[in-house]
Amino acid sequence: MDASASPAAPAPDxxxxxxxxxxxxxxxxxxxxxxxxxxxxxxxxxxxxxxxxPGHYPVCPMLRFTGLLCPGCGGLRSAHAFAHGDLxxxxxxxxxxxxxxxxxxxxxxxxxxxxxxxxxxRIAVAPGYLWGIGVVLLxxxxxxxxxxxxxxxx
Numbered sequence: 648m649d650a651s652a653s654p655a656a657p658a659p660d661x662x663x664x665x666x667x668x669x670x671x672x673x674x675x676x677x678x679x680x681x682x683x684x685x686x687x688x689x690x691x692x693x694x695x696x697x698x699x700x701p702g703h704y705p706v707c708p709m710l711r712f713t714g715l716l717c718p719g720c721g722g723l724r725s726a727h728a729f730a731h732g733d734l735x736x737x738x739x740x741x742x743x744x745x746x747x748x749x750x751x752x753x754x755x756x757x758x759x760x761x762x763x764x765x766x767x768x769r770i771a772v773a774p775g776y777l778w779g780i781g782v783v784l785l786x787x788x789x790x791x792x793x794x795x796x797x798x799x800x801x
Contacts, residue, residue, distance in 0.1 A: 672763060679758045679768075686751075694730035698723035715792050718743055718784040721801025740801045743787055 696703050709717040721741035728736035729748060737745050758768045790796035 672765075675762045675765060676759065679755060679762050682758075683755060686755075690726060690730045693723055693726045698727050716788065716800055718788050720791075724801055739798075742799065743784065 698704050704723055707717055707720050709715055710720055719741070722744045725737045725740035725744040726748075728734075728740060729745060734745070754768075754770065757770075761768050787799065791799035
């Protein structure tokens with residue numbers, strides 16, 4: 648039989664490419680652990696450098712130029728109190744921030760669980776929920792700037 652008449656080897660099929668090598672659990676957890684390390688570092692800094700003493704942090708631009716409290720005003724004082732375990736003071740400085748700490752902790756925990764199982768973190772939030780969060784923040788801002796909502800002001 649002639650060698651030139653033999654059938655040619657089939658071309659490799661790009662759809663059947665070899666699967667990527669599995670990623671170790673330690674490598675999968677590196678990103679969420681790194682993110683938590685950054686958060687712990689930020690909280691550690693705010694716990695060490697007291698935002699209640701003037702001159703350590705810049706003033707909120709909205710408060711400085713308009714005299715109105717934004718939804719984030721008091722957030723650093725809230726983080727400082729939270730880092731020191733004073734939940735009542737943290738809630739008094741910015742209740743929305745404390746709720747945010749809890750939400751972010753829950754999302755981070757979900758991220759860790761999914762990463763340890765080799766699944767990506769995918770959080771799909773419907774636009775209605777995002778609008779709802781925006782409305783809650785707007786109402787919080789308006790109420791804390793009124794005399795009736797002075798308890799919500801930092």
